[in-house]
Amino acid sequence: MINAVKGTRDLLPPDTRVWNRVEETAREVFRLYGFEEIRTPILEPLELFVRSVGEASDIVHKEMYAFTDRGDREVCLRPENTAGVARAYIEHGLARAGGVKKLYYIGPQFRYERPQKGRYREFRQIGAEVLGAADPASDAEVLVMLFDFLRRLGFTGLTVSLNSVGTEECRPRYVEALRDYLAPHIAVLGPDDQRRLEQNPLRVLDSKDPAVKSLVSSAPQMLEFLDPPSAAHHEEMLRLLDAAGIPYKIEPRLVRGLDYYTRTVFEVTAAGLGAQDALLGGGRYDRLISDLGGPKTAGIGFAIGEDRLVDVVSDSFRAAALEGVPVAVIPLSPDDRGYAFALASGLRERGISCDVQTAAKGPGAGLKAAEKRGSRLAVLAGEEERTGRSAVVKDLIKRTQEKVSAESLASYIREREKSQ
């Protein structure tokens, strides 16, 4: 027996229907806001994430699927997609086209974390990035789009947690204040948090350790250290979010797990996800592109954990995605198979999903199988129907049946499906 690698999983039907519907909705919403898809490789140079996500981040420090390939290249399976988008943006000179680039992606990411409910080693993210837009209106627009998407999936009552982590100019003063605050409490910090304090003290704000959490709850707040342009950026974004009716709360200690953020950072958590309740996260990264060797380019984006999203998507969205089990076309004898095939072709030409059920044990078994998989209608084709160019449509739920002509079969079925 060979099983899937620990922390990875197969997505099977009918669940894949829900995944597809979620992705279709994402594509539709992103298109409405002028975003285009980008697909970057799963395999990237290790260096890309060391220089963007950051050496001190948990992701790079201990969760990378990194290895040396046969050509002695240091590569890894991407742990997130923003860095890959930034790399592609630079590599293909997308900045040269001028203006704002709005890109989205959907795909698998890899992190060597301890697997548990809602946390996998291979998981999928749906994300969007706006490159070349420094204005706070972009921060607001990205959040408006995000909430539009979540609303279409049936989410209500979600709130985005927001903070600003400032810029390279004003953050050092804050980091110093945070260090001064934490220094006398060093004994409270475990080895991981001590390393974080050393390498990047902001990370300590993200600690999962309850004692450290309570310690940082009274730490100084970045929002009080923002320089005037960052403070103005934050205020203008909030004003636009108010105008758009986006529900938010300010979370002064939100920093997120990646190093490349500047100014805006945000996160949405969802009830029903258990311990791993972060549904999505994002923020502004005005230095990422230049840090990676590209031209100075502002950026903002988000990544939604698709596995978690599918887990808590509304019942009505799920039910709609699961609808539409194919109609079963059942020949009553081997002689009727050709006619059943012709009926099925006619239905498909008119956009009706169906298949021909040829159970070895005969039409009764075919009907049972159709019922079991949730088909609502079955089309029976026997000798009488074949010679009379007709079919018997059986409603497997209401237990009724009616004979209809072959010509009117598709429109009859369509009517029946609508009346469900």
Ligand code: AMP
């Ligand atoms: P991040 O890229 O760390 O900002 O994460 C963005 C979102 O991806 C999170 O809010 C989660 O929903 C999702 N995510 C991150 N890591 C995992 C994981 N190991 N398993 C499932 N989802 C994850």
